[in-house]
Structure formats: structure tokens, C-alpha cells
Amino acid sequence: MKETSQEAFLWGVATSAFQLEGSPHADWSSWDTILSEKPDVTNHYELYREDLGLLKKLGVNAYRFSLEWSRMQPREHAWDEKAIEHYQEIIAILRRDGIEPMVTLHHFTHPLWFIKKYPWHEDASVDKFLAYVKKVVAAMSDVTYWITFNEPYVLVLAGYFEGCIPPAIKSAPLGIRALANILKAHAGAYDIIHNACPHARVSVAHNMAALAPWKKWNPFDKLLARVAKYFYNHSLLDAFLTGSLRIKFPFKEELTISVPIKDKLDFFGVNYYTRIHMRFNPLKKMGVEMRHRDIDGNGLTDMGWEIHPRGLEKVLRYASRLNVPLIITENGIATKDSQKKISFMKNHIDVIEQCKKQGMDIRGYFYWSLIDNYEWLQGLDARFGLYKVNFETLERIPTNAAAYYSYIIKNRKF
Numbered sequence: 475m476k477e478t479s480q481e482a483f484l485w486g487v488a489t490s491a492f493q494l495e496g497s498p499h500a501d502w503s504s505w506d507t508i509l510s511e512k513p514d515v516t517n518h519y520e521l522y523r524e525d526l527g528l529l530k531k532l533g534v535n536a537y538r539f540s541l542e543w544s545r546m547q548p549r550e551h552a553w554d555e556k557a558i559e560h561y562q563e564i565i566a567i568l569r570r571d572g573i574e575p576m577v578t579l580h581h582f583t584h585p586l587w588f589i590k591k592y593p594w595h596e597d598a599s600v601d602k603f604l605a606y607v608k609k610v611v612a613a614m615s616d617v618t619y620w621i622t623f624n625e626p627y628v629l630v631l632a633g634y635f636e637g638c639i640p641p642a643i644k645s646a647p648l649g650i651r652a653l654a655n656i657l658k659a660h661a662g663a664y665d666i667i668h669n670a671c672p673h674a675r676v677s678v679a680h681n682m683a684a685l686a687p688w689k690k691w692n693p694f695d696k697l698l699a700r701v702a703k704y705f706y707n708h709s710l711l712d713a714f715l716t717g718s719l720r721i722k723f724p725f726k727e728e729l730t731i732s733v734p735i736k737d738k739l740d741f742f743g744v745n746y747y748t749r750i751h752m753r754f755n756p757l758k759k760m761g762v763e764m765r766h767r768d769i770d771g772n773g774l775t776d777m778g779w780e781i782h783p784r785g786l787e788k789v790l791r792y793a794s795r796l797n798v799p800l801i802i803t804e805n806g807i808a809t810k811d812s813q814k815k816i817s818f819m820k821n822h823i824d825v826i827e828q829c830k831k832q833g834m835d836i837r838g839y840f841y842w843s844l845i846d847n848y849e850w851l852q853g854l855d856a857r858f859g860l861y862k863v864n865f866e867t868l869e870r871i872p873t874n875a876a877a878y879y880s881y882i883i884k885n886r887k888f
């Protein structure tokens with residue numbers, strides 16, 4: 475990455491299109507019944523100008539958002555140019571307001587035609603995705619920051635291993651094939667973006683977690699935590715460093731898959747939320763049970779996730795070995811309690827400050843999320859927003875955390 479660390483620290487918020495605006499053509503629309511009652515969620519697709527105005531009020535200098543592929547390519551051979559213009563307009567408004575766009579190409583959802591005919595374990599998925607990338611990148615080649623995939627591991631673990639999200643295929647071997655194709659698609663997208671825009675900065679947003687054994691003395695829990703830590707946090711980093719994806723599960727033969735992503739990274743996006751405790755439980759699938767516990771007294775969020783700011787330091791340290799600048803592309807809390815939201819932000823931002831002082835090359839922080847939205851498999855009750863949404867009237871109401879974040883942005887000199 476060519477820029478110098480003198481560039482302004484990116485203080486942003488992150489959203490995803492589907493979670494704000496739904497889409498009649500997306501696989502998720504028919505997946506979660508809650509969406510049949512509220513298909514356009516916060517109606518951001520129409521209220522985007524007002525919502526972008528909130529960014530200005532907050533004083534952020536960056537905004538991470540996603541393009542809803544299924545709106546732009548509702549059928550395999552049909553593009554909706556109006557939908558593409560819609561996202562171009564968002565970028566133009568951000569530019570006008572001096573806010574750096576960070577565009578996510580894929581944030582969990584797919585056009586229905588894609589997931590039905592070309593789910594990720596099919597090799598043809600890669601070209602189909604890249605055709606979409608070519609089309610939109612040509613239309614938005616003035617964008618510098620791109621995220622190709624949001625949380626590829628979460629997508630594959632939930633879509634294939636657990637089978638709880640589309641394409642809901644419960645097969646680990648197909649999941650691994652899907653992951654390899656997704657990484658191949660990342661490499662292709664990286665090249666397409668760089669050809670269109672040589673100074674672009676491209677990454678994935680990798681969900682990283684602090685992982686620990688449920689009982690420190692239990693060798694099975696310890697083994698599980700170690701395996702999970704390698705697979706979930708590190709195997710992607712190694713794949714970016716070496717071009718090989720190493721899959722190692724206990725009692726299974728080790729697999730090494732070649733993936734063409736070596737050095738296809740200009741910065742690294744880290745999504746960090748929580749610590750997870752791993753417990754060996756023979757009654758569970760593959761003997762794995764994941765739990766949250768409030769060990770340090772920091773509390774749990776409304777999603778039941780442990781609040782664990784120190785874990786952010788750990789995962790940033792892991793990611794530092796990539797030797798590219800790091801950006802926290804998501805960090806946030808579901809709570810109706812503004813004070814709790816404020817402490818969460820403060821404690822995580824303090825950790826970032828300490829990490830920077832230790833020499834880690836951290837260039838930005840994006841709070842998840844701007845306004846309350848649809849949370850995957852949870853519905854509308856997980857309140858991550860700096861602005862609360864009244865889902866009856868669609869009114870956006872500032873929480874005290876919004877004012878607090880503005881204060882941080884003005885006063886923290888990173």
C-alpha cells in the first residue's frame with residue numbers, strides 16, 4: 475500500500491445494504507420470515523439521503539456500506555441500471571460531503587438465481603461473481619477502498635457447516651470447496667479493481683474472535699480452542715501470506731488447498747465483536763460447543779456476546795503479521811442502553827490507541843452500525859445503531875452514543 479501513515483485516520487460507521495433495505499431478489503428475503511413483515515426493513519433504499527445526512531451530523535470521514543448485488547442483477551442476464559445509479563449517487567453524495575466511501579461487494583446476500591444455480595461450491599460461481607464485479611467496478615472506478623467479501627468464513631461456516639443460512643447445505647467438504655472458490659473470487663475481484671483503479675485499496679473483512687477453552691485445565695477444551703483459533707483467525711492470514719489454505723481438524727487428515735490470493739491485499743479489514751469459549755461436548759456436532767461467559771465482569775450484549783475489549787488487541791496482533799495496514803471494519807454492540815454502548819466504544823477505542831502506541835499500523839475504525847437494522851437470524855431487536863430506529867414510524871432517533879462518537883472523532887488525535 476503506497477500511502478503514508480500521515481493520512482487521516484478513518485473514523486467511520488459500517489452498514490450493509492440488505493440489513494438496511496432488504497431486496498425482493500435476494501436469497502435472504504424468503505429465508506427469514508421476519509422479513510415478510512418488514513421487507514424493506516428501515517426503508518433506507520428510499521430514505522438514503524436522510525441517512526447519509528446523519529453521517530455528516532456525526533462528523534465521520536469514512537463510511538463502509540455494501541452494494542446489493544440482487545438489486546443490480548435481479549436476473550442472470552438482466553441488469554437494473556437504475557439500481558446501479560442509485561449506488562453511484564450514494565458515492566457522489568459521500569464525495570460531496572468529504573466522506574471516504576468503502577464499498578463492500580458481497581455482504582452475505584446473493585441474487586436468488588445465483589444461489590440456486592451457482593452456489594459457491596460450484597466452480598461456475600466464480601465467473602458469475604466476477605461478471606458482477608466487472609460491471610459495478612467499471613461504474614464506480616473512482617472508489618478507493620473496496621471490501622470484496624464480508625466475513626467469508628462466517629458465510630461458509632453458517633452456509634455449509636451449520637447450514638443455517640443460504641445455501642443451507644450441511645456438508646463440510648462442499649463448504650471447503652465453497653471457501654476455495656470464494657477466495658479465488660477475491661483474487662479475481664482484486665485484479666479487476668486494480669485494473670480499473672490502480673490506486674485502489676482492496677481487502678476482505680475478516681471476522682476474528684478471541685477464542686479460549688471453556689475450562690483451562692481440560693485438554694479437550696484446550697485442543698478445540700487451539701484448532702478453532704487456527705482455522706477461524708489464522709488460516710486466512712496464512713493463505714494471504716503463502717497462497718495455501720491449510721485445513722486441520724482433530725482426527726482428520728490435514729488438507730492443503732492452493733488458493734491464488736498470495737499478496738492480494740492492500741490493507742486488512744478486521745471485524746471484531748467478542749470472545750468465544752470452546753467446550754468439548756460429545757453430544758454436539760463434531761464435539762464442538764461454543765459459549766459466551768461474562769468472566770471479567772464486562773457484561774454480555776443483547777445478543778448474549780461477551781464484551782471483551784482486550785480481545786481486540788489479540789486479533790490485531792495476529793493480523794499484524796500480514797504486514798499491511800489494518801482497519802477495524804466492524805465493531806459494535808447490540809444494546810438498548812446508550813451508556814453501555816458508550817463504554818463499549820470507549821473501551822475498544824482505548825485498546826486501539828494502545829495498539830497504535832505499541833507500533834501496530836492501524837488506519838481506521840468503523841462502528842457497526844449507523845442506525846438499527848435487520849440482524850441476520852435475529853430480526854429487528856438487536857439494537858446496534860448509533861441512531862435508534864422506530865420500526866413503526868421509521869423515525870431515526872439519536873442515542874447518546876451518537877454524540878459520544880462525534881466527540882471522540884473531534885478529540886481523539888490518532
Ligand code: FCB
Nearest residue numbers: 490624625681842849850
Ligand atoms: C457481523 C456482520 C454484520 C452484522 C454484525 C452484527 O458479523 O458482518 O453484518 O450483522 O455482525
